[in-house]
Amino acid sequence: MNVLKTQKIRVAVLGPLGTYTHEAAHKVFGDGVEYEERQTISDTFQAIQDTVSIAVVPQENTIFGNVIETYDALRQTGCGFVKGEITLQVQHCLLVQQGVQLHEIEKILSHEQALGQCQDFLNTHLPNATRIRTPSTASAARSLLTSPRNCAAICSKICATLFDGLEVLCTGVQKEANNFTRFYIIVRDREVQLPIGPHRAKSKGLLRLWVPPAPASGTRQKDIVQYLSPSGLSIMRIDRRPSDGGPPFQSVYFVETTDIVGGGSEEPPTSDSWTTLLEEAVSLIRKMGGEVDLIGVW
Amino acid sequence: MNVLKTQKIRVAVLGPLGTYTHEAAHKVFGDGVEYEERQTISDTFQAIQDTVSIAVVPQENTIFGNVIETYDALRQTGCGFVKGEITLQVQHCLLVQQGVQLHEIEKILSHEQALGQCQDFLNTHLPNATRIRTPSTASAARSLLTSPRNCAAICSKICATLFDGLEVLCTGVQKEANNFTRFYIIVRDREVQLPIGPHRAKSKGLLRLWVPPAPASGTRQKDIVQYLSPSGLSIMRIDRRPSDGGPPFQSVYFVETTDIVGGGSEEPPTSDSWTTLLEEAVSLIRKMGGEVDLIGVW
Structure with a gap:
């Protein structure tokens, strides 16, 4: 075994x-x-x-x-x-050691995102409690086991069953139910297959595209729309980060695309044809001088 | 007076x-x-x-x-x-009460972004210190005045001169000098004039553009590239947030544009002509069915 x-x-x-x-x-x-x-x-x-x-x-x-x-x-x-x-x-809970009441809480532990999502609840019910960032919501729960009783954690409900001695004091403490x-x-690389099946046709792709800032000279440089427009890809979303190094506020974009390339009645392409479409788009953007990589197909 | x-x-x-x-x-x-x-x-x-x-x-x-x-x-x-x-x-400093040494520090106060920018320094030099989020870097410095001596703040150097009794223990504690x-x-509204002059020609604009998610039916819906491409605007950057309410992961984009519309030798347009260009682009996107607002000109 x-x-x-x-x-x-x-x-x-x-x-x-x-x-x-x-x-x-x-x-x-x-x-x-x-x-x-x-x-x-x-x-x-x-x-x-x-x-x-x-x-x-x-x-x-x-x-x-x-x-x-x-x-x-x-x-x-x-x-x-x-x-x-x-x-x-996501359904956040306020976890405490068994028997602890809301008014006893002086410290709230959780991951930064969970603290952000629950700030309305915390500002209203625990305005004076110190908020302490932890690497994860579950590690916040685990910390409670060795913390004073005035500590609470924001985490998933499942943590109350994973760790003995803790209980859920409040549920749904995040800002919106729509969370x-x-x-x-x-x-590691695109050849690795997921152990889930049957394998359905692929229909999404993720491109990573660097776009340099406009030069000081004032000449027009290709922008993200000019790189993407000729590809004919249907864009689901574009996310941006400042690039790592280089001049400040240079951009790297993450572009999610889908296989909806034509009218409504068209059949989705097979995995192979979709991957080919994506590779052709990458190749086209590179020919235009764009620095682009295909970093996802699913 | x-x-x-x-x-x-x-x-x-x-x-x-x-x-x-x-x-x-x-x-x-x-x-x-x-x-x-x-x-x-x-x-x-x-x-x-x-x-x-x-x-x-x-x-x-x-x-x-x-x-x-x-x-x-x-x-x-x-x-x-x-x-x-x-x-x-940005040049972050580690501020302490006068005479406090690095090894005495058990708590670090600062704004979430500053804590993030300095995490390499903190992980190396103060791995066991608790990090506490404050509304701003300056309020972290002010808190030091009434805190135990084992507290430190990450903030701008100017805070050491604003608040008596504090001193800079380390400077440049952020991850990169390139910060x-x-x-x-x-x-309030676009008619308000800034008290700075002489007024130079405007050259930038900010559009807010909602793009609904693709419908389940599989019909193609206009994406952000299709909305922006016909406008001829030069795109400086596109930032995205999930929209507030509505289906999860619906997008609202913030699009910064510039006046570099033609070749390199062209004169920048006057403020009036640039604003007109932006308004024409907004009008074109609306005709295509896009939900768009002009929320900045500068």
């Missing part, structure tokens, strides 16, 4: 176990894989270069926006390849 | 005085205006609806990325109108 266990595919998630990333990964891969907890998003990306086949990282939350650490990793050459997405509804997080499934 | 003083134009900045926003505003408006400190970015936006003519808010930092609160305010109808930009090089913050100058 041990032999079988070591052969299980390993999936790295932002740990410790009990985070929303773990919950999202479990939604797709279930119990058929082994989950490895990693301390930071950067470590989770590093894992696919080292020991595991697959990593799951948060990409965006509807309230708090893009996850900067994930985009900073995707900005690097050799960051891995996006092979899928997962969307999860979703979207995750990317990352692999 | 009092009469004259009350007639001074008032500029709201993220307070307390001593923040980088105050420093940026002072770079443009000098001592000829009165500065009002506001507690949050949202309050700073609110100020131009209430009592002041002008507000200055951070828009992006080269390391930490877009300032979410600013984009969340710009997402709202009636948020104000962008009339200018300021870029400032810039860009600010927007906001007014």
Whole structure:
């Protein structure tokens, strides 16, 4: 049985176990894989270069926006390849040691994004409590085990069952019920297959496109719209980060595209034809002088 | 003299005085205006609806990325109108009560972005210190006055001169020397003139563009590239936020454009002709069915 266990595919998630990333990964891969907890998003990306086949990282939350650490990793050459997405509804809870009342709480521990999502609740009910950032929501819960009773954690409900001695004091403490997080499934390179089937036709792609700032001379330089327009790709979303190094406020764009290229009645292309379409678009943008990479197909 | 003083134009900045926003505003408006400190970015936006003519808010930092609160305010109808930009090089310092040594520090106070920018320094030199978020870098410095000696603040150097009893323990503690913050100058509506002159020709514009997600039916919907391409505008940058309400991950884009519309030798258009160009682009996008507003000209 041990032999079988070591052969299980390993999936790295932002740990410790009990985070929303773990919950999202479990939604797709279930119990058929082994989950490895990693301390930071950067470590989770590093894992696919080292020991595991697959990593799951948060990409965006509807309230708090893009996850900067994930985009900073995707900005690097050799960051891995996006092979899928997962969307999860987030329901934050206020966890405490058993019996602790709201008025006793003086410190709130959680991940920065969760603190941001719950700031209305915290400003109203715990305006004087100090907010302390932790690497994850689940590590905030775990910290409670060794903290004074005046501490509380914001995390997923599942943490109350993972850690003995904790209980849920309030549920749904986030700003909006309409709170979703979207995750990317990352692999080392595009040849790695996900252990989920049957394989459906691919329909999305992710391009990374550097666009230099306009030169001081005032000559027009190609902008992102001019690079993308001739490709004929249907653009789902464009996200931007300042590029790493170079002049301030230079841009790197992350462009998600879909296979809806024509009218409504058209059949979606097969995986092969979609990948070919994406590669042709990349090639066209490069011919125009654009610095572009295909960093995801799913 | 009092009469004259009350007639001074008032500029709201993220307070307390001593923040980088105050420093940026002072770079443009000098001592000829009165500065009002506001507690949050949202309050700073609110100020131009209430009592002041002008507000200055951070828009992006080269390391930490877009300032979410600013984009969340710009997402709202009636948020104000962008009339200018300021870029400032950021140099963070570690401030302490006089005589405190590095090894004594157990708590670090600062604004979330500054904590993010200095995490490499903190992880190396103060790995066990608790990080506490404050509304601004300057309020972190002010808190030191009433804190135990084991507290330190990350803030601008100017805070050491604003508050007695504090001193700079380390300078340049941010991740990169290449650390810039860009600010927007906001007014209530586009008719408000800035008290700076002579007025140069306008050359930039900011569009806010909502793009609904692709419908489930699979019919192609216009994407951001299709809306922008026919306008002929030169795109400087596109920033995206999830829209407020509606289906998850719907997009609102903020598009900065410039007046570089033709070849290199062309003269920049006059303010009037540039504003007309922008208004024509808005009108064209609306005719295509796009939900768009012009929310800045400078």
